[in-house]
Amino acid sequence: MKKIQTIQEVITFIENNPLAFLYVSQEDCSVCHALRPKLMELLKNYPTIELREVEADKVKEISAEYLIFSAPTLLFFVDGKEYIREGKFVQFKKLANTIDRIYSFEESRI
Known part of the structure; x- marks a missing residue:
């Protein structure tokens, strides 16, 4: 899974991908490490969903920008709008x- 290093990269990623999935983790989070492979396996079934990881302890602005209070947090955006938020x-x-x-629904619109 590719990692995003700055808040501007996060914003650009969400704006440029109609189906954008953001996995917010922390380096010292055992739950984060356990969920990552499960999420990657799940999203193999959806080839047009773009997935990126952001480490909240390295990109601190992510918490304020997207109201993230714990890790892991999973965010799914459709055309820039948040549709799914899951945590822990x-x-x-x-x-x-x-x-x-x-x-x-999104595939039927294409």
Whole structure:
């Protein structure tokens, strides 16, 4: 998973990708390290969703800009608008169902 290093890169990533998924983690977070491979595996089913990781302890502005208070936080943006926000204890079945509905709708618009 590619990492984003600045808040401007985050903003540009969300603006330039119609389906943008942001994984906000912290270096010393064991839950973050455990969720990363599960998320990457899930998103393989959605090839047009772009995924990036931001380490909140390195890009401190992310917390203020997107109201992130804990890690991990998963954010899914469609055309720049936040559609999904999950944190800490992610229910992957529910997340997959929600992504599936949004993805199917967005793919049908193309």
